[in-house]
Amino acid sequence: MPIVVSSLNYTYMPGSTQEYKALTDISLTVRDGEFLGIIGHTGSGKSTFVQHLNGLIQPTSGTVSVDGFQMADKKQRIKGRALVGMVFQYPEYQLFEETVEKDIAFGPRNRGLSDKEISERVRESMELVGLQHETFREKSPFELSGGEKRRAALAGIIAMRPKYLVLDEPMAGLDPKGRKDILNTIRLLKKRTKCGIIMVSHSMDDIASEADRIAVFNGGRLERIGTPGEVFADSEALLKMGLDIPQVSRLALELRQRGVEVPEGLFKLEDMKDFLLRRLRRV
Amino acid sequence: MFKNITLGQYFPGNSAIHRLDPRTKILLMILYIVVVFMVKQLSLFLLCAVFVLGVTLLSEIPLSYLLKSLRPLKWLIVFMFFLNVFLTPGERVLFEYWKVKITLEGLRQAAFISLRLIMLVSGTSLMTLTTTPIALTDGLERLLSPFKRVNFPAHELAMMMTIALRFIPTLMEEADKIMKAQLARGADFETGGIIKRAKGMIPILVPLFISAFRRADELAMAMESRCYHGGEGRTRMRVLKFMPQDALAALTVAFLGILIVIMQAFVF
Ligand SMILES: Nc1ncnc2c1ncn2[C@@H]1O[C@H](COP(=O)(O)OP(=O)(O)O)[C@@H](O)[C@H]1O
Ligand SMILES: [Mg+2]
Numbered sequence: 001m002p003i004v005v006s007s008l009n010y011t012y013m014p015g016s017t018q019e020y021k022a023l024t025d026i027s028l029t030v031r032d033g034e035f036l037g038i039i040g041h042t043g044s045g046k047s048t049f050v051q052h053l054n055g056l057i058q059p060t061s062g063t064v065s066v067d068g069f070q071m072a073d074k075k076q077r078i079k080g081r082a083l084v085g086m087v088f089q090y091p092e093y094q095l096f097e098e099t100v101e102k103d104i105a106f107g108p109r110n111r112g113l114s115d116k117e118i119s120e121r122v123r124e125s126m127e128l129v130g131l132q133h134e135t136f137r138e139k140s141p142f143e144l145s146g147g148e149k150r151r152a153a154l155a156g157i158i159a160m161r162p163k164y165l166v167l168d169e170p171m172a173g174l175d176p177k178g179r180k181d182i183l184n185t186i187r188l189l190k191k192r193t194k195c196g197i198i199m200v201s202h203s204m205d206d207i208a209s210e211a212d213r214i215a216v217f218n219g220g221r222l223e224r225i226g227t228p229g230e231v232f233a234d235s236e237a238l239l240k241m242g243l244d245i246p247q248v249s250r251l252a253l254e255l256r257q258r259g260v261e262v263p264e265g266l267f268k269l270e271d272m273k274d275f276l277l278r279r280l281r282r283v
Numbered sequence: 284m285f286k287n288i289t290l291g292q293y294f295p296g297n298s299a300i301h302r303l304d305p306r307t308k309i310l311l312m313i314l315y316i317v318v319v320f321m322v323k324q325l326s327l328f329l330l331c332a333v334f335v336l337g338v339t340l341l342s343e344i345p346l347s348y349l350l351k352s353l354r355p356l357k358w359l360i361v362f363m364f365f366l367n368v369f370l371t372p373g374e375r376v377l378f379e380y381w382k383v384k385i386t387l388e389g390l391r392q393a394a395f396i397s398l399r400l401i402m403l404v405s406g407t408s409l410m411t412l413t414t415t416p417i418a419l420t421d422g423l424e425r426l427l428s429p430f431k432r433v434n435f436p437a438h439e440l441a442m443m444m445t446i447a448l449r450f451i452p453t454l455m456e457e458a459d460k461i462m463k464a465q466l467a468r469g470a471d472f473e474t475g476g477i478i479k480r481a482k483g484m485i486p487i488l489v490p491l492f493i494s495a496f497r498r499a500d501e502l503a504m505a506m507e508s509r510c511y512h513g514g515e516g517r518t519r520m521r522v523l524k525f526m527p528q529d530a531l532a533a534l535t536v537a538f539l540g541i542l543i544v545i546m547q548a549f550v551f
Contacts, residue, residue, distance in 0.1 A: 017294070017348075056463045086467035093457075094464040096489035106486065110469030142493070156468060 001067040003030040003053060003084075003164060003196075008062035010048055022048045024220045026062070030164065030196055037207035037228075038200045040217030041242050046200045047089065049217065050166050053198065054084035067163070082111070085162030089169045091153035092146070100126075100144070100152050101137035107160040118159075125158040128192075129185045147178030154182065158189060164196040165189070171203065179203075186210070208232060208246040208267045216241070229265035248272045292352065294412040299528060300342035301413045305422030307529040311536045312410045318540040319402050325391060327543055328398045334539050335405050342413050352408035353401060360397050367393035416448040424514075425523055438514030446502070454495060461490045 010023040022045045030036050030053075040046050051057045052064050055071035064071040069080035088094070097103035101122055108118045126133045129151040136144075141152055150170075157165065167186070171179040183206060190197055201207050207214060207228070214231045216223040218241050224231060232238070235245045235253050245253070248269055252262040260279070266272055319331060339349055353360075373388030411419070424441035431437050462472070465486045472483045 051463065054467055056466060081467070082469070086464070088460065088464050088467075091464065093490050093494060094461060094468070094486075096486045106470075107468040110471065160468070 002032055003067070004063075004065050005029070005052065006063055008049075008052060008059045008064065010045075010052070010057070011060045012048075014060065022220050023059075026222045028215060028222060028225055030198060033194050033196050034212045035190065035197045035199070035210055037211030037214040038198065038217065039202070039204065039207060039214060039243060040223075041219075044217040045220040046217050047168050050086070050168055050198060050200060053164070053166055054081045054086050056086070082160075083163040085157040085160055085165045087154055087157050087165065087167045087170055089172060091157075091170075092141075092149035094156075095141040095149060095153055098140060099137065100131070100139050100141050103141050103152065104156045104159050107156055111160065121159040121161070122155075125155040128158055128189055129155045130181055131155065147174055147181060150174065150178065151181060151185065154185060161193070162195060164198060167197070167199045167201075169200050169202065171201065171206070183210075202244065204232075204244045204246045204249075208248070209269075216243075228267055232267040233264045292408075292411060293415050294342075294344050294348060296343055296413070298341060298343045298413070300338060300409070302528070303413075303532055304523055304525055304529050305414050305418040306426055306523060307525070307532055308410050308414055309419070309422050309426060311532060312407055314536050314540065315406050316403060318536070318543060319399060319406065321540070321543055321547075322399070323547060325395055325398070327546060328402060330539060330543060330546075331402045331406070334535075335402065335409065338406075338409050342409065344409075344412055349405055349408060349412070352412070353404055356400065356404055360400055363400065364393045364397045367396050417445060420444045420448070421519075421521075421523065438517075442514075450495075450498065453498070454491065457494055458487065458491055461487050 006027045008023060008026040009021070012018070012020040012022055026049060038046050038050070048057070052059060052071070053066070055064070055077040058072060066080035066083050069076040069083075071077050071080050095103050097106060104122045104125060105118050108121050113121070122137070123133050126136065131148065131151055136148070136152070141149060144152060154170070165186075170186070171182050174182065186197060186199070187210070189195065199207070199211070211228055213225060214228055215225045216231060216238070223241065232245060232249045235249045238245050246267050248271075249267050251272065252266050255262050262275065266275060315334075322328060322331065336346075339346060368385060368389045369383065371386065371389035371392040373386030375387040376384055377387055377390070378385040414422075420441045423444070424437050427435065427437035427440070466472075468486075470483065470486055472480065472487075475483070
């Protein structure tokens with residue numbers, strides 16, 4: 001069963017002088033096991049939107065349901081929330097325990113799992129994020145490096161075994177190696193658990209290569225949603241919104257401007273390579 | 284959740300009241316408080332109310348917004364009102380049932396105390412509504428600077444206030460964010476006894492403190508690398524200067540005070 005969002009509106013601080021309409025009439029469905037990429041300008045409402053998915057904020061109007069659980073209802077929300085893992089921007093700021101192991105166990109413990117089950121999950125999720133269990137489990141989370149902290153925080157969410165994992169700019173502020181580690185973890189997780197992934201990111205290349213579908217936010221509205229091929233086909237519209245496009249799309253755009261006929265929907269490096277080679281041979 | 288608390292609640296604007304020197308506003312607020320405490324007659328609060336309404340009109344702040352500043356106090360006002368209604372001894376009984384007795388004196392005393400509180404809060408709110416926190420601390424520093432001679436740390440005090448005010452919204456936002464993150468991990472802040480709830484706060488407080496210390500550290504570093512070394516020899520971008528309007532404002536409040544003293548002495 002999917003996550004269904006329909007006609008969602010959200011206003012920050014309604015009725016005050018700082019009233020701000022952050023989201024307008026958003027409807028979309030996150031299918032089972034799909035990788036949904038969310039892109040959009042800073043301030044376009046991406047973070048506000050994803051927080052609705054596990055009921056941390058309630059829509060001003062409209063509804064959100066997770067696998068049929070209505071998130072507006074207090075009892076159903078608890079069940080729905082258990083299905084959706086949420087990795088906030090800069091999740092390392094949520095670390096608080098004395099050891100990495102205890103911190104990762106916080107979520108599963110709140111679910112009331114047995115000690116045996118908990119330690120199994122801790123071990124498994126540490127391995128998934130690439131933190132060696134023996135080396136890191138007794139360490140204080142505050143003595144880790146930036147990238148390690150991020151991975152420890154991520155492990156804390158993975159250990160809850162969510163059916164959908166929401167990641168809000170999970171690679172922001174990391175070095176290239178750190179970014180790669182996180183991306184690999186997400187790939188591995190998706191392959192192993194078949195969970196749905198909803199990822200907000202500014203890296204168009206990552207989104208283009210990983211996502212099944214992409215949602216484009218602009219000024220609090222859902223501008224478009226579709227496969228990467230569909231969304232990146234109209235690269236110029238994205239550029240007009242002040243967004244980046246994948247490097248391959250940029251190349252295609254430049255080639256087209258110079259009179260080379262590049263087929264639509266070319267955004268993957270491999271496809272572009274094939275196309276160029278074929279084209280060069282022909283000339 | 285923490286978002287609904289408005290602190291320092293400045294109402295942006297450029298009215299005559301907004302433009303007054305913050306020092307004038309601080310001093311006149313103190314004078315106004317004294318005047319309100321001088322009022323001994325219920326009907327004289329009418330004068331104060333006229334004054335407050337006049338200032339509100341001049342400041343272009345919607346009246347509803349001013350009333351909002353009274354909202355946190357509504358239970359206190361209600362409580363004080365009933366306390367005085369029932370507990371003030373009096374002769375002229377209006378209503379009696381079993382042990383409950385309401386007298387005219389009690390009713391009068393209750394109205395008096397409530398009105399005094401309302402006048403105090405609405406009058407002082409007008410100052411914080413029309414003055415930015417920065418201007419306020421600036422004014423305070425200047426007012427306190429004569430005491431520097433006796434080693435009173437006026438500048439440091441003002442700087443601390445400025446920094447604290449600057450970081451209150453930031454920390455609230457952060458607390459909100461951390462709380463949401465822990466909620467998403469299944470934390471529970473709402474059920475259980477007092478000990479369980481206190482323990483439930485740990486996952487919020489630890490990250491919040493760590494981040495506050497980190498911010499303090501970074502700010503100290505940034506200030507030092509820009510050669511901050513206290514108030515000595517520091518010049519200002521915006522120099523405070525008394526204007527004719529400030530004298531006019533002072534005269535108005537003084538007039539209110541004198542009017543009240545005279546009416547109290549001769550009319551009643
Ligand atoms: N807690 C808040 N209170 C008021 N306005 C907010 C709050 N959080 C975000 N906003 C505003 O809502 C808009 C959308 O923010 P956000 O969802 O964080 O955007 P994004 O994640 O796409 O950068 C922004 O203009 C922002 O200023
Ligand atoms: Mg964001």
